[in-house]
Amino acid sequence: MxxxxxxxxxxxxxxxxxxGAKNEALQILCATLLTDEKVTIHNIPNILDVNKLIELLSDLGVQVSQESKNSYTFKAENVDLEYLNSPEFVKKGSSLRGSIMIIGPLLARFGKGYIPRPGGDKIGRRRLDTHFIGFQKLGAVFNFNQGENFYRVEAKKLKGTYMLLDEASVTGTANIIMAAVLAEGTTTIYNAACEPYIQQLCRMLISMGAKITGVGSNLLEIEGVQKLGGCEHKILxxxxxxxxxxxxxxxxxxxxxxxxxxxxxxxxxxxxxxxxxxxxxxxxxxxxxxxxxxxxxxxxxxxxxxxxxxxxxxxxxxxxxxxxxxxxxxxxxxxxxxxxxxxxxxxxxxxxxxxxxxxxxxxxxxxxxxxxxxxxxxxxxxxxxxxxxxxxxxxxxxxxxxxxxxxxxxxxxxxxxxxxxxxxxxxxxxxxxxxx
CATH class of the missing domain: 3.65.10.10 (Enolpyruvate transferase domain)
Known part of the structure; x- marks a missing residue:
């Protein structure tokens, strides 16, 4: 210490x-899991939480390359889903609050997402209900092992739907957006968070081929696509x-x-x-x-x-x-x-x-x-x-x-x-x- x-x-x-914005970076980094093509991100802050997440992505099999001081490329071509069951993942994932946002992309692309109960600041209750209720509305099956403090969601195929979020959670909105962009059909999210971080995530996903309207408002409409491509993005x-x-x-x-x-x-x-x-x-x-x-x-x-x-x-x-x-x-x-x-x-x-x-x-x-x-x-x-x-x-x-x-x-x-x-x-x- x-x-x-x-x-x-x-x-x-x-x-x-x-x-670069910490809260945006955590979302944007997780979004690199949505494609097998190269994603380049600029203005990534060199801070502990972000560096931990980059390390976690690397452990998952994402090819990570630092191009300059604050610019990296990511290529999630060979993601190792078995790593999600490892003791090392439990330890690293539970030490970082932002790790919760890998679930949406993993669920969307591979049909499963696991995460230990994430850590972070001791500033009071930070419930995760919004995330998992959203995944369930998209058709995922949710399981929480209370003894292991481990969350699991799985789905053969996510399907678009209408949902009214119980709270305008920034990370919850981000996670649901990343799940919905590859879901079958149209997803409507009302009471969505609309912080600049969310707007930036939407702009990045649109540049990757996602179809999202309502960016900047609390009513988002997402038409699912079959595949996303690579992109280049700069963090605010x-x-x-x-x-x-x-x-x-x-x-x-x-x-x-x-x-x-x-x-x-x-x-x-x-x-x-x-x-x-x-x-x-x-x-x-x-x-x-x-x-x-x-x-x-x-x-x-x-x-x-x-x-x-x-x-x-x-x-x-x-x-x-x-x-x-x-x-x-x-x-x-x-x-x-x-x-x-x-x-x-x-x-x-x-x-x-x-x-x-x-x-x-x-x-x-x-x-x-x-x-x-x-x-x-x-x-x-x-x-x-x-x-x-x-x-x-x-x-x-x-x-x-x-x-x-x-x-x-x-x-x-x-x-x-x-x-x-x-x-x-x-x-x-x-x-x-x-x-x-």
């Missing part, structure tokens, strides 16, 4: 280029990392330019930060954030306290609420952070309270933050990163606190952020990585 030692309290200045910049950099600039009173952000794909993220009082300027496709000594939280029209809450796209992504909470600790004014999706994601607030933040954890889903208006800086302390997003939020807090802070279990941060220490050090941060 590695550690970051951070000397905080210094403003940063310079340019940051966001990595990571909106979560972009939001993290915006929050970093505000907390550390820094002047930062975030390059090539694909602004139109950020949804309401910039506006949500603006409501916290953070100034920014769009320059081409770059975001310029000037140095601010103070920033003031907006209120609702009637003067009541602002609420920042997550919601399905185009609402605010839940992955950024940890950053919004940290940024609010140094704002002028108060805000209610409402994390609707996961009931354990706000539990990291006790670490911020130890640093001097004024936060009332109302319940597992809501926290009220009383901003310190940069008058009382957070105190340095020793912390443990509980998950990816809380980990980077704590890193931002540590960079704003004058003195030495320590963050343990930074493997959690490495799961979602590529070389974050090196990239921030290049613009003036003082982060030392200690490998234990």
């Amino acid at each position: 590695s550690t970051f030692e951070i000397i905080g309290g210094q403003p940063l200045k310079g340019e940051l280029t966001p990595q 910049p990571d909106m979560i990392e972009i939001g993290s950099f915006i929050g970093l600039a505000a907390m550390t009173k820094s002047e930062i330019i975030i390059k090539d952000v694909a602004y139109k794909e950020l949804g309401m993220i910039p506006d949500a930060f603006k409501r916290l009082g953070i100034k920014m300027e769009l320059r081409g496709d770059d975001i310029f954030i000037p140095k601010q000594e103070n920033y003031e939280i907006d209120t609702f029209i009637d003067g009541s306290i602002l609420t920042v809450a997550d919601a399905p796209w185009p609402g605010l992504t839940p992955d950024l609420l940890s950053v919004f909470l940290v940024v609010a600790t140094q704002a002028k004014g108060s805000v209610l952070i409402h994390q609707k999706m996961f009931e354990s994601r706000l539990f990291f607030t006790d670490k911020l309270i130890d640093m001097g933040a004024q936060i009332i954890l109302c319940d597992p889903h809501r926290a009220t933050v009383i901003g310190l208006n940069q008058e009382n800086q957070l105190r340095p302390t020793t912390m443990v990163s509980p998950d990816i997003r809380a980990g980077v939020a704590l890193l931002i807090a540590a960079l704003s606190a004058e003195g030495k802070s320590t963050i343990h279990n930074i493997d959690q941060i490495d799961r979602g952020y590529e070389n974050i220490d090196l990239r921030l050090n290049a613009i003036g941060a003082n982060i030392k990585r200690i490998v234990n």
Whole structure:
């Protein structure tokens, strides 16, 4: 378990280029299983979760070749389905949340898909019902061995159907889309997730020969085809990392330019930060954030306290609420952070309270933050990163606190952020990585 030692309290200045989107990459990589032809993917982030999935695909028999720093080719010509029954697969598959999305492609192309109960962040319940109900509606037989914690779906032939998803699950929608593109007939998915990750997956599949309409909406229609071909695809910049950099600039009173952000794909993220009082300027496709000594939280029209809450796209992504909470600790004014999706994601607030933040954890889903208006800086302390997003939020807090802070279990941060220490050090941060 590695550690970051951070000397905080210094403003940063310079340019940051966001990595490829983690959540898109996990879907796109799984989609390479849908064809026996070569697929080239660019802008793949070099992070633990993505690298684990690439390794898992290689173990399954996919030919993987790294063409350049962030570009790979994949050819799933000789997939070894027997590997799915191996102890090694149980170990590797259960360590990675994104492994769940290999089931849809395997089921569609080979008639069977197995996966151990996947791991990931400990942020609350993350049920998989949407995935398997969708597969069953397409005609698959589902079996869950509770003793082994192992999921199996099998089908001689998937058949298109109408389905109304019980929740707009991003990974569930992705998995069902990948199963439906090779199903016989037409599949209609209502209440589908429509995040940019899903839109990108659909565009990639269309370029491979899939027939999908309604992309960008919550009503998708998929006409199954017999076979998909190869393609070339570029992953979007990571909106979560972009939001993290915006929050970093505000907390550390820094002047930062975030390059090539694909602004139109950020949804309401910039506006949500603006409501916290953070100034920014769009320059081409770059975001310029000037140095601010103070920033003031907006209120609702009637003067009541602002609420920042997550919601399905185009609402605010839940992955950024940890950053919004940290940024609010140094704002002028108060805000209610409402994390609707996961009931354990706000539990990291006790670490911020130890640093001097004024936060009332109302319940597992809501926290009220009383901003310190940069008058009382957070105190340095020793912390443990509980998950990816809380980990980077704590890193931002540590960079704003004058003195030495320590963050343990930074493997959690490495799961979602590529070389974050090196990239921030290049613009003036003082982060030392200690490998234990």
